[in-house]
Amino acid sequence: MDAVWLSPFYPSPQVDGGYDISDLCGVDPLLGSLDDVDVLLTRAHALGLRVIVDLVPNHTSSAHPWFQAALAAGPGSPERERYHFRDEPTDWQSVFGGPAWTQVPDGQWYLHLFDSAQPDLNWSSERVRADYDDVLRFWLDRGVDGFRIDVGHGLVKDPTFPSYPGSPLASGAKQQAPYWDQEGVHDLHRHWRSLAETYADRPRMLCGEVNVGVDRAVRYVRPDELHQVFNWPFLVTHWEPAALRAVVDESIAAYGGVGAAPTWVLGNHDTLRAASRFGYPVGEAPRRVGPRSVQPDVALGLRRARAAALLMLALPGSAYVYQGDELGLGEHTMLADADRQDPAFARTQGVDLGRDGCRVPMPWEADAPALGFSSGEPWLPQPEAYAALARDRQQADPASTLVLWTSALRLRRDLGLGAGDLRWTSAPGERVLTFDRSPVHVTANLGDADVRLPPDAEVLLSSDPDAGRDVPPDTTVWWR
Secondary structure (H helix, E strand, O other), rough: OOOOEOOOOOOOOOOOOOOOOOOOOOOOOOOOOHHHHHHHHHHHHHHOEEEEEEOOOOOOOOHHHHHHHHHHHOOOOOHHHHEEEEEEOOOOOOOOOOOEEOOOOOOOOOEEOOOOOOOOEEEOOOOHHHHHHHHHHHHHHOOOOOEEEEOOOOOOOOOOOOOOOHHHOOOOOOOOOOOOOOOOOHHHHEEEEEEEEOOOOOOOOOEOOOOHHHHHHHHOOOOOOEEEEEOOOOOOOOOHHHHHHHHHHHHHHHHHOOOOEEEOOOOOOOOHHHHHEEEEEEEOOOOOOOOOOOOHHHHHHHHHHHHHHHHOOOOEEEEEEOOOOOOOOOOOOOOOHHHOOHHHHHHHHOOOOOOHHHHOOOOOOOOOHHOOOOOOOOOOOOOOHHHHOOOHHOOOOOHHHHHHHHHHHHHHHHOOOOOOEEEOOOOOOEEEEEEEOOEEEEEOOOOOOOOOOOOOOOOEEEEEOOOOOOOOOOOEEEEE
C-alpha cells in the first residue's frame, strides 16, 4: 500500500458517522487525541505510507460554534453569511430524504443538503474561505499528506436558488440539480491546489469525491485543480463485459486527455459492498439491502468480487481499497432496524435503509470480543459470518481473499502495473475480456464456459485458486 485515507475523526455529535463536525482542528475523544495523530503520522511515514485525511467543506455540524453563533446573531448578520439562510425556503430536497431546509425560531430557514444537523456552508463568504485555508494549513503543518474532499462537486450552489423539486440522487446530465457540479466550484479547487503546492518539502495530494460522469469528472483534475477524483462510473458498473470495457476505455482516454491518472474502486462507505452487489443477477442489485430484501448469493458474490479485484488491480492508474474488501466482506444484510444509525433511515421512515450495512466494524480476530475490533461493544453489530472472514483466519490460508489481495498488490507494485498502457487482445462484444499489461496478460472470464489459456502460459495469479490453465466463469487470471 502507498497511502491510508482516514474518514473523519474530528469532534462530532456523530449524527452522520463523523461527517457532522463540530471542531475541524481536533480529534473526537471517542477516538483519541491530537497526540495520537502525531504518533500515527510518524509511524506511517517511517513505514513509507502517506496519510490522507477527510476534508468536509460542504457543511459543519449544527453544534459547530460557527452555526451556534449564526443562530444567536440573527438575520442579516455576518455570522449568518457563513451559511445559507433565507426568509423563504425553496423546494430543494435532501440527499437523506425530506426537505433540504429547516426553520429556526426567528423564522428564517437554513439549507442542509444532508441532515438538518449538517448545515451547508456558504462558499461565497470570504470568511468561510479564509477559515478553511486555516484548517488546511493546520493539518498540512501537522504532517498529513493530503485530503480527500467530501462532496467535492457540491460546494457551490446556484445563487438564484431556482426551483428543483427532483431527487438529488436523480440529478445528472439530463437534469442538473442547481447545487451539484456548478462552475464556481472549480475556483475553490484551484485555490486549494495552490495552497497545497506551497508545501515544497514533499508532494501533497488532493482527491475529490465527485459523483458525476467521466466527461464532467475530468474537469476537476485539470493540471491546476485536484490530483485525482473517485471514478464513480466504474464503481457502479455491472459485472458485464461490454459495460466494463466501455468505462475502462472512456476513463483512460478522458483522464489521459488532461494529464491525470484514472482511479479505480469497487466500494466505499456509501455503497453496497462489492461481495454482496456482485451476488445478484447482473443489473438487479438493489441500492440497499436489509432483512426484508431479496438476499444476495454469497458464494457467487465473493467469486465475482475476487475476479473484479484482479481485473481492477491490473488497470493503469490508482486503485483505492475500501476497508474490508480485501477480506471479502459482504454487506450486513440482516442488520435490524433498531440497530440502524444512518440519518437517511430515519428521515425516510425506513424507505432508505441507509449505509450502515457497509460500515460494520472489521473482523480482526475470529475468537476475540467484537472480533478484535475493540474491547467494548462496537457501534454496529457484526454478523456471525464475519468471524470466518477475520484477518487472523485468512492470513494463514493461501486460498483466502486477503492473501489474493496482498499478492496482487505486491505484484502490481513489482511489475509497475499502475503505470503504462493497456492493449485489448479481445474483440469488442466478447464475454471474455483479455488485455496486455506488459509483461502481464490478463484474462477475465465473464462468460458461461471455461476458457483455455495458451499451453505455454505461466499463471502468476488467479482469483480461483483451484483453476489451472482453464479459466472458469467469473474468474480473472494474470499470466505470462
